[in-house]
Amino acid sequence: MYLGIDLGTSGVKAMLMDADQRIVGSASGALEVSRPHPGWSEQDPADWIAATTEALDALRAAHPAELAAVRGIGLSGQMHGATLLDAADGVLRPCILWNDTRSHGEAAALDADPRFRAITGNIVFPGFTAPKLAWVKNNEPEIFAKVRWVLLPKDYLRLWLTGEHLSEMSDSAGTSWLDTGARTWSAALLAATELEERQMPRLVEGTDRAGTLRQELAARFGLGDGVVVAGGAGDNAASACGMGTVSDGAAFVSLGTSGVLFAANGSYLPNPQSAVHAFCHALPDTWHQMGVILSATDALNWHSRVTGVSAAELTAALGGSLKAPTGVTFLPYLSGERTPHNDASIRGAFVGLGHESDRAVLTQAVLEGVSFAIRDSLEALRLAGTQLTRVTAIGGGSRSRYWLQSIATALSLPVDVPADGDFGAAFGAARLGLIAATGADPVSVCTAPVTAETIEPVPALAAAYEEAYGRYRRLYPAIRDAVN
Template sequence: MYIGLDLGTSGLKGILIGEDQSILAEANAPLEVSRPQDGWSEQAPADWIAAAESVMGQLAAHGLSDVRGIGLSGQMHGATLLDAQDQVLRPCILWNDTRSHEEAAEMDADPRWREISGNIVFPGFTAPKLEWVRRNEPDLFDKTAKVLLPKDYLRLWLTGEYGAEMSDAAGTSWLDTAARDWSDDLLAASGLSRHEMPPLVEGSEVSGQLRAELAQRWGLDQVPVAGGGGDNAASAIGAGVVRAGQAFVSLGTSGVLFAANDGYQPDPATAVHTFCHALPGTWHQMGVILAATDALNWYAGLVGEDAASLTSDLGPLQAPGKTRFLPYLGGERTPLNDASIRGAFIGLEHATDQAAGSRAVLEGVTYAIRDCRDALAATGTQITSLLAVGGGSRSDYWLEAIATALGTSVQVPVAGDFGGAFGAARLAQMAATGGGAELAPPPQIARTIDPNAALAEAFDEGHARFKAAQAAIKGLT
């Protein structure tokens, strides 16, 4: 058996799988976010440990004597600062904290950062957070002996050893993403060195052994703890998206178009994230939009309806109408990299009823995902198979719109868990057995939704109208 732990923003999830990767048990513990000032987002690392204690206690009730490995997944980019005695110096600054936007812009203006890291320096990344601490909390910066990502603080607690892996480290802005190693130049630019950073391993490699005290408490051996992966990379392992051409589209609160690559091909100007994957010698790219089901839920609240009923009553796929929706309710990542842009309904007329509004919202998110696809294609990334996950994937209307807009069939897996915890458990199995990508097969497919050839031209024309509206809105913000 193998355990996967996924440290999310709102909770920690644990999953127990068998040798055949069947799910034997699950456990959850909630987490809260502190927002002491506008734009700040923090968590106490002690709460992560308490949540992990709870989750492991729940799993231990199922018997863990046959567990052979533990894997880790987690929220990316968080800055966890420790002193020389491994004491936490301040609450962790999370991925969605925007206080360091000025520092990020200054770093991004220096071409070394994009050249070495392969990415724009976004405010949510780790390096600008440390620069903010250096400028605003210099006493704490001077005491900082180690900088850990959230899941890697759990690793320290589990094993007593420092460690990080490539997929999560790539989101710090300090990684030489091509070389899969810390960049001495970028660390020095932040007033840091390798001494403050944990050693790096691949996600499928062993990073340490479970401490004897914890093993005894939970009734298992001193098993290996795998490197693991950042949340999206671990989810890709769970969904079997590990080889070039494979991709998934996640329709959750935000939207992600994730594609695996067997080579390194960055293009920061596209606002595509180019990170290491959780397997050796592989990379991945992501287009990220900030409102997917979030946009539909917003519209449902606006018209006083349930989001699921809005999509279930739409009938067969229709050609896009005159009404257009831009889903930029709180800014956008790919390809706009614009925190100030805002959404809009355009082309409202007497014929625009609730159903037309619902279709426009789904189409707007669909076109934002197409923009991500186009941004990935600009880097040379091609998608040959596309898996749909997330709550929005329950709408066949939406999936057919995406398939038609992208010209790519969308596969819907048989119901199951393909998230970070499952991927982390798979990585634990790889680390314990020496296995690789063969232990991360794609899931069984329930059905495939093909592009609607009769509407392909209409969706192309709709995307052109969407781009025109996008340009008009950018001029107003």
């Protein structure tokens, strides 16, 4: 048996998987986010341990024999969080999370140093870890002076599980301190934030052994001795392992709260000017590129709240066949935008409204706006040297067949829909636990799910969609100039 633990923003999910990669059971523990000031987003690391304990207790209650047979554990987690520890591993302050924007000024200052883009292959975004440490140095110097360890969220869980200060490449690539091509910490970039490599965890690959479960925890949760803990992965790379998106050119589009277009790469292909993330993958000698939009299903959920109609009812009202764009355009920049604009201050808009613009027209515009934002990410990936031939859809938004038709037509790519199953980050983490414990070949383990259906682009609407996308592209600079 193998266990995957995914530390998300809203909860911890623990999943049991057998040697044939069949899911035996799963359980979760809830988390909340603290927002003490506008733009702040924090969590107490003690809550991560409490939520993990809740999930593991539930698994033990439901599947005691299977949990006792676990031989490997994989970890996945929300990326970029700054978890600061003192010399005794005490937590110095609440963790500053990935969606915290307080360090936008520090991020801009670090990004102005050309070494950061040159070495990391990425823009220094406000959500990344390095600018958060710069903010702490500038605003909480007494805390900064005590920092002995900087850990990412899932690696704090690893410290609790194993007693080891370790991380892996995919998660560490989101800190702005990793030499992403060389897969090692950059002393120069750490020095730019007045830190040293000794304050960073030792790096391993996601498939490597990265400690063993402490005996007292093994006894507490009913596991045996010598349970291996894998390096693991950041949440998107772990999801890619779960989806089998590990070979060069394989890709998925994730329609979650945010949206992600993720492509696996057999070589390192940075292009920071396009605001594409170029990160290490969880597998050795593999990288990935990622376009990220900040509001995907979040945009539809916002529309649902405003109209008082559920998201499912809104999309169902559009019918089963894709419609031509109406001329109403929605810019889904409700929380700013990352790829390709790197603009935290931009905000969303409807453009082209008329008396005839009813609720269905607005719903259609919202879905199209997200589809066009994902098309922006596709164009950014192309500029970075990645050519895709198809994508697989995951996430809650992928339940809308209409939306998938819109995405397929906007991208001019077929969209594969996997057969029912849970192929997310916890499953990918469990796969990494299996690889670390057994030494199995990663590619043979991280296979793609069976495709239940392929959604093809609608040829009759290709020209209309291309015209609407051009209009969408022209609106960003106009809105930017109006709000800034």
